[in-house]
Each structure stands twice: as C-alpha cells, then as structure tokens.
Amino acid sequence: MVNLNTVEPRNGRDYYIALGLEGSANKLGVGVIKHPRLASMSGGDNSHNCEVEILSNIRDTYVTPPGEGFLPRDTARHHRNWVIRIIKQALEKAQIMDPRLDIDVICFTRGPGMGAPLHSVAIAARTCSLMWEVPLVGVNHCVGHIEMGREITKAKNPVVLYVSGGNTQVIAYSENRYRIFGETLDVAIGNCLDRFARTLKIPNAPSPGYNIEQLAKNCKNKDKLIELPYTVKGMDLSMSGILAYIDSLAKDLFRGNKKNKLIFDRETGEPKITVEDLCYSLQENLFAMLVEITERAMAHVNASQVLIVGGVGSNTRLQEMMGQMCKDRANGRVHATDERFCIDNGVMIAQAGLLQYRMGDYVKDLSETVVTQKFRTDEVYVSWRE
Amino acid sequence: MSQEIVDAVSQYLTPNVPIKLISQGAEAVVFTTPVHPYCPSNEITKDSKPVQYIIKYRSPKKYRHPVIDKQLTKHRTLSESRLLGKLYLIEGLHVPKLIATDAYNGYIWQEFLGEDLPNDCGFSNLKNYLWMNAKDPYNDVVKDTLFKVGEQIGLLHINDYCHGDLTSSNIVLVRDTNGTNWIPYLIDFGLGSQSNMVEDKGVDLYVLERAIISTHSSFSDKYNDWLIEGFSSVYKKQGKGGVQKLNEVLKRFADVRMRGRKRSMIG
Numbered sequence: 001m002v003n004l005n006t007v008e009p010r011n012g013r014d015y016y017i018a019l020g021l022e023g024s025a026n027k028l029g030v031g032v033i034k035h036p037r038l039a040s041m042s043g044g045d046n047s048h049n050c051e052v053e054i055l056s057n058i059r060d061t062y063v064t065p066p067g068e069g070f071l072p073r074d075t076a077r078h079h080r081n082w083v084i085r086i087i088k089q090a091l092e093k094a095q096i097m098d099p100r101l102d103i104d105v106i107c108f109t110r111g112p113g114m115g116a117p118l119h120s121v122a123i124a125a126r127t128c129s130l131m132w133e134v135p136l137v138g139v140n141h142c143v144g145h146i147e148m149g150r151e152i153t154k155a156k157n158p159v160v161l162y163v164s165g166g167n168t169q170v171i172a173y174s175e176n177r178y179r180i181f182g183e184t185l186d187v188a189i190g191n192c193l194d195r196f197a198r199t200l201k202i203p204n205a206p207s208p209g210y211n212i213e214q215l216a217k218n219c220k221n222k223d224k225l226i227e228l229p230y231t232v233k234g235m236d237l238s239m240s241g242i243l244a245y246i247d248s249l250a251k252d253l254f255r256g257n258k259k260n261k262l263i264f265d266r267e268t269g270e271p272k273i274t275v276e277d278l279c280y281s282l283q284e285n286l287f288a289m290l291v292e293i294t295e296r297a298m299a300h301v302n303a304s305q306v307l308i309v310g311g312v313g314s315n316t317r318l319q320e321m322m323g324q325m326c327k328d329r330a331n332g333r334v335h336a337t338d339e340r341f342c343i344d345n346g347v348m349i350a351q352a353g354l355l356q357y358r359m360g361d362y363v364k365d366l367s368e369t370v371v372t373q374k375f376r377t378d379e380v381y382v383s384w385r386e
Numbered sequence: 387m388s389q390e391i392v393d394a395v396s397q398y399l400t401p402n403v404p405i406k407l408i409s410q411g412a413e414a415v416v417f418t419t420p421v422h423p424y425c426p427s428n429e430i431t432k433d434s435k436p437v438q439y440i441i442k443y444r445s446p447k448k449y450r451h452p453v454i455d456k457q458l459t460k461h462r463t464l465s466e467s468r469l470l471g472k473l474y475l476i477e478g479l480h481v482p483k484l485i486a487t488d489a490y491n492g493y494i495w496q497e498f499l500g501e502d503l504p505n506d507c508g509f510s511n512l513k514n515y516l517w518m519n520a521k522d523p524y525n526d527v528v529k530d531t532l533f534k535v536g537e538q539i540g541l542l543h544i545n546d547y548c549h550g551d552l553t554s555s556n557i558v559l560v561r562d563t564n565g566t567n568w569i570p571y572l573i574d575f576g577l578g579s580q581s582n583m584v585e586d587k588g589v590d591l592y593v594l595e596r597a598i599i600s601t602h603s604s605f606s607d608k609y610n611d612w613l614i615e616g617f618s619s620v621y622k623k624q625g626k627g628g629v630q631k632l633n634e635v636l637k638r639f640a641d642v643r644m645r646g647r648k649r650s651m652i653g
Contacts, residue, residue, distance in 0.1 A: 292447075
C-alpha cells in the first residue's frame with residue numbers, strides 16, 4: 001500500500017507547499033505548488049490525482065542569437081544572475097509571506113543536464129534550504145516531466161514519450177521504476193531540430209523547434225516530400241544521419257550549389273525546394289519515427305494510453321500524429337499538455353519532489369545534493385506508485 | 387482495433403477466405419485462416435484440427451505522410467518476404483515458412499506457429515513463456531530455451547543477417563516432438579536486413595538486451611547471460627575464425643551499450 005501522507009505538513013497546516021527549482025538546460029524555472037492533504041492518498045495508487053494547485057510558475061529562458069547554441073558557461077551565468085529574482089517573483093505571486101513557515105520542501109533538479117547550470121541552481125536551492133530551514137529533495141528531471149504530465153492529464157498508467165532537447169525516450173512503468181523501452185542511439189530529437197535551426201539561422205526565440213513548426217506549417221507543397229533516411233531500430237531510433245543529410249541539403253541550397261540536382265532544376269537552375277519544404281519533410285520524417293516506436297512499445301506492453309512530455313511534446317503536429325495512431329488502436333488515447341508544462345519548468349520538479357517528500361524520502365545530509373550530469377530515468381526508485 | 391481495417395482486409399481477400407483476427411501488433415494486424423492460397427485447404431493437423439495459416443497485413447498508417455507510408459509498407463513487406471525465403475534455407479535456423487506475398491498492398495501469407503500456453507498464460511511467445519515461469523524463473527527448461535534462442539540469433543548473425551527488432555514477443559516457441567522442450571522460432575523480420583556490419587549486429591543484441599531488461603526486469607541478468615551463452619556457442623563451433631568474429635561483435639555490443647547509457651543528458 002502506498003501511503004502518501006507519511007509526513008505531516010509543517011506548522012499544523014492541512015496542505016503541503018513545495019518550491020521547485022529547475023535549471024538543467026537553458027531554461028530557469030521556479031514554481032510553487034500546493035497539495036491538499038487528502039484522506040484518499042493514504043492508501044492506493046493515486047499519485048496521478050493529487051489535486052495539485054499551481055500557485056506560480058515562472059520561467060526565464062536564456063536565448064542565444066540565431067545560428068548559435070547555448071554554452072554551459074554562459075547558461076550557468078544566466079541562471080546565477082536571475083535565480084534570486086525569479087524565486088522572489090514566484091514567492092510573491094504565490095503569496096508566500098514567510099517561506100520559513102509556509103514551505104514544506106524545496107525541490108531542485110539533480111540531473112540529468114548540463115553540469116554548470118545544474119550546479120548554479122543547486123547552490124541556490126541549498127542556500128534557501130539552510131536559510132529557511134526547509135528540507136531539500138533532489139529530483140530526476142525526466143521523472144519530473146512524467147509526474148507533471150500524469151497529474152495534469154490524470155493518465156493513470158500511460159506509455160510515456162519523453163521528447164526534448166536532450167532526451168528521446170519511450171518509457172513505461174513497471175515494478176517501481178520508469179523503465180526505458182526505446183530511446184535514441186545518438187542525438188535527441190530536440191537537439192536535432194535545434195541544430196537544424198542553427199543551420200537555417202532562424203531565431204532561437206521562443207524556441208528553435210517552435211519556429212521550425214511554424215515554417216513547416218507554411219510549406220506550400222505538402223504532397224511532395226524530400227526523401228530522408230528512416231532509421232527505426234526496433235524500439236530505438238537514430239537521428240544523427242538524418243540531421244547530417246538535411247544539413248547538407250540546406251547548405252547546398254544557401255550556397256547555390258547548382259550541381260545538386262535534388263535541389264536545383266537541371267535546366268533552369270531554379271531551386272526546386274524551399275526552406276519550408278525542408279522543415280516540413282524533416283518534421284514528418286522524425287515524428288513518424290517517434291510515433292512508430294511509441295506504437296511498438298504500446299504493443300509490447302499492451303497499453304492503450306500515451307502521454308507526451310518534454311519540450312518537443314508541445315508540437316501540435318506531433319500530438320496530431322499521435323492522436324491518429326491511437327485512434328486505430330483499441331481504446332487508444334493520447335494525453336498531451338501545453339507549453340506551460342511541456343517545456344522545462346519549476347512546477348514539475350516541485351510535483352515529483354513533493355511526491356517523494358510525502359513518502360518520507362528527503363535529503364538528510366547536504367552531501368546528497370551533489371548534481372549529476374548522467375542520471376538515468378530508471379535509476380529512480382518510484383516509491384509513490386504500486 | 388478499428389473495424390475499418392478488418393473490413394478492408396475482408397474485401398481484399400474476398401469471402402472465399404474466412405479470417406479471424408488474432409492480434410494487432412505495432413505495425414501489422416495478424417489474422418488466421420484455414421485457407422491455403424494454392425494448395426487444397428482441407429488438411430488436418432495431428433490433433434485433427436484444420437491446419438491454420440497466418441495472414442499478416444500491414445495497414446496504412448494514417449499518421450504517416452502517404453509517401454513515407456507507401457514506401458515503408460512496400461519496403462518492409464518485400465524485405466521480410468525475401469528474408470523469410472532465404473532464412474528458411476539455412477540449416478538449423480527456424481523461421482516460419484513463407485506461402486505468398488503482396489508487397490504493394492502489404493500482405494504476407496505464412497505458416498502458423500505456436501500454441502496457447504497452459505493456465506491462460508496466452509500465446510506461446512517468449513514473453514508470455516517467461517512470465518509464466520516467473521515463479522520458478524531459473525529452472526533448467528527456461529535455461530535450455532533461452533540458450534536455444536541465443537543459438538538462433540547466433541545462426542542469424544553468423545550468416546550475416548540482422549533481425550532489427552528482437553524482443554521477447556518476436557520469438558515464438560513451438561513444442562518439440564516429445565512435448566517437453568521448446569524450439570524457438572524467430573518471427574517478424576519487417577526491420578530485418580542482410581548485413582555483415584558489426585555495428586548492426588551489436589545494435590541487434592543491444593535491442594534484445596534492453597527488451598529483456600524492461601520486460602523481465604527481475605531476472606534479466608541471468609536471462610541475458612544465457613542468451614549470450616547460446617549466441618556465443620554458435621560462433622565457437624566455427625573454430626578460431628568464429629571466436630575472432632564473436633569477440634568483434636561482443637566488443638561492439640559493449641560499445642553500443644555504453645553509448646546507450648550515456649544517453650541521458652540535457653533536457
């Protein structure tokens with residue numbers, strides 16, 4: 001039996017408040033959430049239905065100029081410069097007067113992510129914890145995404161497709177762990193899209209993937225598709241070859257390399273394809289692969305529900321394709337969230353951290369708060385599920 | 387499962403071929419039929435039931451762009467049929483017998499394998515079999531079965547073929563003539579290929595290892611050891627050259643595994 005009420009809320013309250021700090025990549029997120037202490041939570045598998053109330057969800061993204069990615073050093077500096085301001089804003093918005101009394105737990109991302117940014121946010125978390133005398137919980141970033149998605153969509157036991165800038169995984173729960181059924185063998189899907197956006201020199205705001213999505217929507221010639229490699233390997237996939245190939249096409253297009261007969265007409269020398277066509281074909285190809293491996297995992301574990309989480313999960317085309325796939329399966333249903341919860345945020349860290357805290361699992365010694373760049377989803381013992 | 391697909395198949399096959407839906411995989415829908423396309427179809431099995439055949443249909447996927455979809459359906463059906471044909475000729479390797487194929491429409495007609503496991507444990511694929519044995523996971527029959535599965539994969543690889551989607555659901559077990567031991571058959575070669583690249587073989591093994599870890603997590607270490615034991619035994623029979631090849635494959639397998647482990651980074 002899972003009892004989520006093992007720890008009493010502090011100061012005799014009948015609800016829990018958690019502060020979540022996220023900074024594993026170029027987004028700095030701070031969120032405050034509230035869980036009512038329900039009698040129904042002391043037994044049974046109810047971790048997807050905590051009746052969470054989101055008191056504040058503030059995010060600041062480090063945006064680089066077109067054609068450039070974010071470097072760990074600069075991202076860490078951005079986080080250091082902004083973290084105090086954002087925490088203050090979040091507390092104010094959540095109307096927390098005295099964090100010493102009103103906060104039960106501070107949750108921060110322990111990994112996976114880029115070392116330097118993770119580290120700067122962890123320092124902020126430790127400082128707050130010591131200053132306010134509030135316990136800490138280190139959270140796995142991927143588990144944060146999954147728990148937030150489950151809470152928002154109320155999906156009880158879905159197959160999870162986790163797609164973001166650094167991760168591409170198909171995950172299903174079994175025996176207290178989120179097990180990885182399929183994943184990328186090389187670069188992540190978000191990374192692939194980001195790097196292609198850099199080649200195209202399109203803006204990084206609000207996000208490179210979003211801009212590619214908009215370009216793809218404007219593609220005039222949707223019947224024709226530029227042929228790209230289709231590299232599904234069982235439940236895994238590989239994307240580096242696709243990226244290298246489409247990059248070379250884009251470069252030939254910009255350079256005006258007339259020798260490339262795929263791009264330029266043999267007689268007139270006019271370009272046959274546009275940047276929009278490239279974006280459209282890339283998306284169609286990559287997402288078809290993602291949906292296929294998800295379907296494979298669903299067939300393998302006999303599941304009917306899918307949950308899409310992670311930054312790329314806010315792409316409407318991906319959600320639409322997943323929906324079509326589910327329609328053809330028995331009782332198939334797709335759950336997805338919008339950009340507030342898909343893209344990295346502090347709330348999701350607070351959600352996963354608070355679940356862990358309510359099971360009585362929090363940091364007893366500061367040496368346990370060391371961040372780690374490599375932290376597999378299946379390393380976390382999920383005590384709050386059956 | 388939508389009725390649309392079943393209707394489409396019935397229409398294509400005409401009423402002369404009665405079909406019964408048995409499973410919907412990720413890629414294909416599988417039916418059984420008592421009809422053989424060109425032999426007399428009133429054959430009877432040993433236990434006096436009519437002989438069944440499998441019709442595997444790759445339905446068009448609406449989520450995919452039609453161009454990608456057509457190309458994939460044709461490519462996978464055709465390559466699966468070709469592989470089945472070639473693999474059937476390899477001595478010691480067990481694959482279902484191919485009967486007919488229509489690559490453009492995505493149909494494969496093949497021999498029916500397997501049976502239902504006792505105590506409602508489902509169809510006799512390796513996944514259900516291992517689940518059935520979860521109470522006594524390390525008994526000799528399980529070990530023998532997994533060793534034989536490893537041998538089958540070894541035979542496949544040593545002949546320069548790759549499966550591409552090795553999971554415990556893609557291995558069907560058939561009872562041997564005594565009825566005590568199980569003979570594994572490899573099925574579903576949709577992602578298979580002919581390849582002599584060490585990389586492909588390493589990825590193949592990695593995909594299987596991961597499938598075992600995620601589906602049979604509590605006993606996966608032993609299971610994987612037995613599979614690799616069986617896999618290695620095939621290569622070792624080939625003498626020095628075989629051992630050398632085996633080491634190459636296993637080394638690459640370890641490399642791929644490392645690559646996979648590294649894969650949780652930023653996000």
